[in-house]
Amino acid sequence: MGSKRIIRAFIAIVWALCFCQTAWALSVTRGPYLQSGAPDSITIKWRTDQTTDSRVRYGTSPSNLSQSRSISGSRRTHEVQLTNLTPNTKYYYAVGNAQTTLAGADNEHYFTSSPNPGSRKPTRVWVIGDSGTADSNARRVRDAYLSYSSGRETDLWLMLGDNAYPDGTDSQYQSAVFNTYPSLLRNTVLWPTLGNHDGHSADSANQSGPYYDIFSLPRNGDAGGVPSGTEAYYSFDFGNIHFISLESYETNRSTSGAMMTWLEADLSATDKDWVIAFWHHPPYSKGSHNSDSETNLVQMRQNALPILEAYGVDLVMSGHSHSYERSFLIDGHYGNSGSFRSSHKKDGGSGRESASGAYRKSAVGPVPHEGAVYAVAGSSGKTSGGSLDHPAMYLSLNTLGSMVLDIDGNRMDAVFLDSNGSVRDSFTVIKGSDTPADPDLNSDGRVNSLDIGILMSRWGGSDSGADLDRNGVVADEDLQMLLEAWSP
Amino acid sequence: MMMMLRTLLPRVLCTVRGARGDTTHRDHGLLFACVLSLLCCVAPAQVYAHAGIHERIDEYSRQLLAHPNDAALYYARGELYRAHQKWDLALADLDRAQQLDPALAEVDLARGKLWLESGSVKRAVTALDRYLSRRTAHVDGYATRARANVLLRHFRRAVADYDQAIAGLKNATPEYYRERAQAVLQASDGSVEEALAGLDAGIHAIGPVVSLQGLAIELEQRRSAYGAALRRLEQLPPLLQSTPKWQVIRCEILHHLGRIQEARAVLSGVLDRISAMPASRRKSTVMQGLRMRAEAALGQLER
Structure with a gap:
């Protein structure tokens, strides 16, 4: 009788230990941290104290992480690349495994995807x-x-x-x-x-x-x-x-x-x-x-x-x-x-x-x-x-x-x-110059279609007065500046 | 550290005494020993964590006073002296390390690097020969000896060493593949074909990166294999293919292939693009050189 009790107690302890190990020992010991950010992709890495599969949930609101990326198989060092992101967009995210969120899904875990190449973001x-x-x-x-x-x-x-x-x-x-x-x-x-x-x-x-x-x-x-x-x-x-x-x-x-x-x-x-x-x-x-x-x-x-x-x-x-x-x-x-x-x-x-x-x-x-x-x-x-x-x-x-x-x-x-x-x-x-050029390109005192014609004829060039924003090339931004100064 | 020890110990003892009520002298002694051991374990790491190279050298010197026959300490200090280009001091430490522990093979790798860095290339090879006779699969050892052999103009030996280094790589990078090809080209019995084969092995492992494919394109042109050169050029990243430099190279290849109209179109596109650049960029040495090269090519096309 006594030995049975001991065996039961032993089994209970082993079961409890196993359960506890699974239930509360799984935690993030490193990160999450962000790598290789691009306009449409980013890599999220983290480490757990036990091996498990990897999942990142993400979305544009912490309460609605509607997208996810999972990687099956067990590991402690997790690396998940998110793709097809919208450039220059704030995303919230959570890391974990298929069953559990281990970190994130809150206001503290977010990243902003890179802006489009060439775009000017402070x-x-x-x-x-x-x-x-x-x-x-x-x-x-x-x-x-x-x-x-x-x-x-x-x-x-x-x-x-x-x-x-x-x-x-x-x-x-x-x-x-x-x-x-x-x-x-x-x-x-x-x-x-x-x-x-x-x-x-x-x-x-x-x-x-x-x-x-x-x-x-x-x-x-x-x-x-x-x-x-x-x-x-x-x-x-x-x-x-x-x-x-x-x-x-x-x-x-x-x-x-x-x-x-x-x-x-x-x-x-x-x-x-x-x-x-x-x-x-x-x-x-x-x-x-x-x-x-x-x-x-x-x-x-x-x-x-x-x-x-x-x-x-x-x-x-x-x-x-x-x-x-x-x-x-x-x-x-x-x-x-x-x-x-x-x-x-x-x-x-x-x-x-x-x-x-x-x-x-x-x-x-x-x-x-x-x-x-x-x-x-x-x-x-x-x-x-x-x-x-x-x-x-x-x-x-x-x-x-x-x-x-x-x-x-x-x-x-x-x-x-x-x-x-x-x-x-x-x-x-x-x-370049930090003073915009005069949009009155033909100096007739008005900014009108004649100036647009001049600007279009110099489109893609660099050295002319038509580079209104002084960025080295006559392009969309210059046309926009000219239109903003429109005074026919 | 001693300040920290003096501050920390009474606090730890008081905390424990408060928590446990009375504590015997024996407990105190035991606790003191535990804490001291712990801090002693932590101390060297703390010293290194905060130390620059001079402090680390000083630390090793202090440890050597206590352990004057520790080969590993001499080796470690020698490596620090080498990093600091104190060649004589480094050599003295490395010699002493090997004297104390002849089995410490890494001393010869360190010596080889030291001789190479300080310009005594033949001595470097001798040390590296010794090292590689004992560590027959050491990537860094082979690569270091390969570079020494290049400096000695022993190109065939360098190629053999690069082959060994490349064979040992777990993650291929372009460096050794490119250097191997350059060594092949300088070897008296080296051929463009052999160099290309080595570059292709790298390209197969890494991809058509410019440091390998760019050299391969040059070699294809050298052996008049213009079709192959064009195929390789078209494997370069589009971002790179569109640059004036690679457009000019493309045009030169097209010319050799007799595709005159295409070549002309490419050239005029390059010249237009250079003309549209801001003056400061257009007038740069690089762009002026490319413009001249493009105009010369255009002149040849018109003939």
């Missing part, structure tokens, strides 16, 4: 570098940004490498990324580049290791740009901005190598208003790393910059040095710091409208050799000093912080926000 970009300390420094930088950007959605988020110290392992990514930025990860697509510390545990040639497991990046041109064939370096479009992420740690950096060959092709194929490139090892730095003497930095400057500048790059951002260093508007400097001359400055001012004026480039779209701003933004997790005296730099700070970019049409405003929430640097780049 865009906010948050940029952090060497942020992977998983400590109060990183959290202060994060909180300063969240406070600064309160009430404004972050459209894109760039990580400049060394995202998880010291070795970019999965558990270090959990601490430094997933546990540090949970709300941003839910709502904003994260676009990274590989840093040397991430590279300790990742292999770019093989695309293996935690970095490549965690991130799903567009190797096939899925988000715009020319396919690179690898996640180590890639490009994507967001409205009127073309972004390029290069791998400066262990990928061949020679001009005849695969990466630079792809870079030239990718740049030649973009007609977006803005070109922004980022990678880890800075081409110009006198922070905790020296761009005069360290191979990766020297090679990126000598090999990548001539290609980028020949195709009109506007902004290049890197990390590695744990400081903030921001250049003048410069062009054509590929040697050591000692060879930097004032002739390399296309504009030797601050780039601030309130002081020496914004940096200006003659036309919207890729404008070769009219200057680019180079920024080291590697102080999002720690500062490490250095001489901070590179002559290409307008300003160098040994200060914790991050960069915030606001791009609106032909204008880009950038700030460096310190960990106390103070703006410590700002600059503006304006492309």
Whole structure:
């Protein structure tokens, strides 16, 4: 009798344990987070504590997630690509399995699909570098940004490498990324580049290791740009901005190598208003790393910059040095710091409208050799000093912080926000004229059908006075401006 | 860390005492040991998590004072010195590591990379030979030796190494395929056909990415296989095919194929497109070069 009781109790305990394991142990331990956002698609990833199937429900209202995508089979790391999305549309979502919602279906879980390529949407970009300390420094930088950007959605988020110290392992990514930025990860697509510390545990040639497991990046041109064939370096479009992420740690950096060959092709194929490139090892730095003497930095400057500048790059951002260093508007400097001359400055001012004026480039779209701003933004997790005296730099700070970019049409405003929430640097780049042209094209004092005729005869061209919005091409927007000024 | 320890320990002890009422000295001792062990385990990770390369080197140096015969510590510090291009210090540490633990094969890979990075290519190959004799399937080892052999102009050996590296790839990327083809082309007995076969293996695995297909198109033109060149060009992404550069290349291929009307139409389209660009872009070196190339091609068509 006694032994039967014991057996019954044992069975009950085992059953209860099994039931409990199924009923309450299944939970999300990582994410959800967003990858490879495009106008019509996005990838949602998350991790569960047990293996299960994958399902994402989504829709334009949190109370009506009418669409879903499921993947059968069991796994802990879930990756679901949503397709056929409407561009520039806010979607709410929930992740889970066929039976259960594990996270989402609320106001906290949403994303906005990318705008159509070429369209001009005011865009906010948050940029952090060497942020992977998983400590109060990183959290202060994060909180300063969240406070600064309160009430404004972050459209894109760039990580400049060394995202998880010291070795970019999965558990270090959990601490430094997933546990540090949970709300941003839910709502904003994260676009990274590989840093040397991430590279300790990742292999770019093989695309293996935690970095490549965690991130799903567009190797096939899925988000715009020319396919690179690898996640180590890639490009994507967001409205009127073309972004390029290069791998400066262990990928061949020679001009005849695969990466630079792809870079030239990718740049030649973009007609977006803005070109922004980022990678880890800075081409110009006198922070905790020296761009005069360290191979990766020297090679990126000598090999990548001539290609980028020949195709009109506007902004290049890197990390590695744990400081903030921001250049003048410069062009054509590929040697050591000692060879930097004032002739390399296309504009030797601050780039601030309130002081020496914004940096200006003659036309919207890729404008070769009219200057680019180079920024080291590697102080999002720690500062490490250095001489901070590179002559290409307008300003160098040994200060914790991050960069915030606001791009609106032909204008880009950038700030460096310190960990106390103070703006410590700002600059503006304006492309083309910010003053619209006169729609009275024949100067007869009236805007009428004659002006429309002139505009139509110059349709698709660029240099005429008919480019009313000064964006480099006579197109629909100019016709609309002319019609708005209609006074026959 | 010590500050944290001093602050944390009394709080932990007080909390436990409060929760359990009385606590014996023996319990205190046990608890202290547990907490200390825990913090000691956490401490090095915390140090590394917050440390730059100098701090990490210092940390390894401190650990080496306590464990002067730990080969792994010398190896780790040597790799940090290598990353920081302190070649002599790195070599000294790597030598010491191997002295202490001759079985630590990775030392030779690190040495090979160090010699390669510092320009002593022959020494790099020697170290990598030793390494690959012990790690016969190491992708990075073969790729590193392949690059060293290219610098030594031992192209055939480089090709063999690239083949080994490619065979070991779990996820193919364009890099080694392209470098292998370039090595084949420089080998005295290398042929365009062999280079193309290697590129096609990459294209099969990855797709017709420009870093592979672009070189293949160039090689097809070199061997006057213009039909094949055009077929390859038409496999490039449409976005790329429509650029002035690839339009000009298309026109040159069409010309060789005798498709003059098509070539002319393509060329005039390219020239119109360049003319419509903003002056700043139209007058760039790249566009001026393409315009000249297009005009030269057009001139040939008119002849």
